Amino acid sequence: MTAQHAKIHVIHENPAWLPPLAEAFGRAGLPWQELDLSRGTFDLSSPPPEGVFYNRMSASSHTRGHRYAAELTAGVLAWLTRHGRIVVNGPAALDLEISKARQYAALEAGGLVVPRTVMVRDEAEAVLDAARRHFAPGPVILKPNRGGKGLGVRLFPSADALGAYLADAPVEEAPVDGIWLLQDYVRAPRPVITRAEFVGRRFVYAVEVDTTAGFELCPADVCAVGDAFCPAGDAPAVPAAPRFAILPEGIEAPLRQKLEAFLDRAGVDVAGIEFIRDAAGQVLVYDVNTNTNYNAAAEEAAGLAGTERSGPGALAAFLGRQLGEAGRLAA
Structure with a gap:
């Protein structure tokens, strides 16, 4: 060629x-x-x-x-x-x-804050013991080290509830790389997270995502059921409002600059970076998705569809x- x-x-x-x-x-x-x-x-x-x-x-x-x-x-x-x-x-x-643990190390090296996380081999007894030692009385989030779309992310009110799940968890739900992560549950003032999109290591736009229906936050249309909702097991009913909404004001300049610097340092060109704000307003970053997808309905509502300001x-x-x-x- x-x-x-x-x-x-x-x-x-x-x-x-x-x-x-x-x-x-x-x-x-x-x-x-x-x-x-x-x-x-x-x-x-x-x-x-x-x-x-x-x-x-x-x-x-x-x-x-x-x-x-x-x-x-x-x-x-x-x-x-x-x-x-x-x-x-x-x-x-x-x-x-393919590794959230390596994501967190890179994020922290870039001066960003991540939720407290404990990494454990996938034996149920070891996971439960770690939850009791590090997250008692609860709640605690369990997630696979290698996931994607929020798959396998579960919130448990206590270590005992986590133990009950692990006792009957199907084999196919075990993490594919043999590593579970236990993580602090961040109590946000509102049940939302923010996903900032970057192309060429530079900010494009930010999406606010309603998390009341669960943790599977894939924004692509092919993940959607009803109103852009990725099902999350025994989740509550889908909220009436759009689950994905582009923030016209974007994100504050210092955070944008810090995230762009992280991508430069990490050698990542295209990504969706997800973060949450706790009750004190602190930003905690918990996911870097280098296989980013975009929500067409949110882009249409924001007047971005079909333009160079859209994700695609x-x-x-x-x-x-x-x-x-x-x-x-x-x-």
Whole structure:
């Protein structure tokens, strides 16, 4: 493939998440193709095709039957990097995507505050003992180290309630990497979290997310049931108001600058960063999603849909600039 025929290659394992990007690429007239790493064979002795490679591998890939997609992606990214290809959300981003523990270390290194967290091997007895020693009397949040979309995140009022769950938990609910995280429950004045979206390591917009229906906070339309709601087991009824709403005022400049500096330091190009404010107003960051999706209804309501100020629009514009750079390098 010559520089003139270079494309944007979208690395993924879930085609259901691609249509919004395809539409944005089409509006911008950008050549692209998908690179589905739910499976694949690669000749590592040959150079990769020219172009820009945008990594959208998800921590939740194992929940769709693609247990080793992230591991395959790590190998492919190493191959691309060795040959000098432009990779958006490269190896450093993938490393954070598949480990919340490593996310928290990187966030704290960037001067950000994360909720108190204890990491435990997945034996039920060890998890329960850690909950009793570190979080008594409760409440406590249990989450898998490698999750995605808020999958597997559960709130328990006490260690005893956690123990009852662990005693009967199905084998398939065990964390795929064998690591559970126990975490402080942050009492917010309102039942909302904020998800700040970044493209090219720069702020795009912030979304306020209603958490009354549970912790699975995937904003993509394909996650939606009813009003953009990702079901969370025995959750309360879906709130009447939209679950996702773009904040017209964005986020305060010092926080925005600190989050952008974190992305620069961590080597992450595209991300949704989720945080919560406690009763004292302190910001606690608890998730970095490098496989970010966008809520079309929220963008429509905010007047952003179909523009470069939308998530897909900003992403297409950024990748278009990267593609131009790739063509210049390959010429």
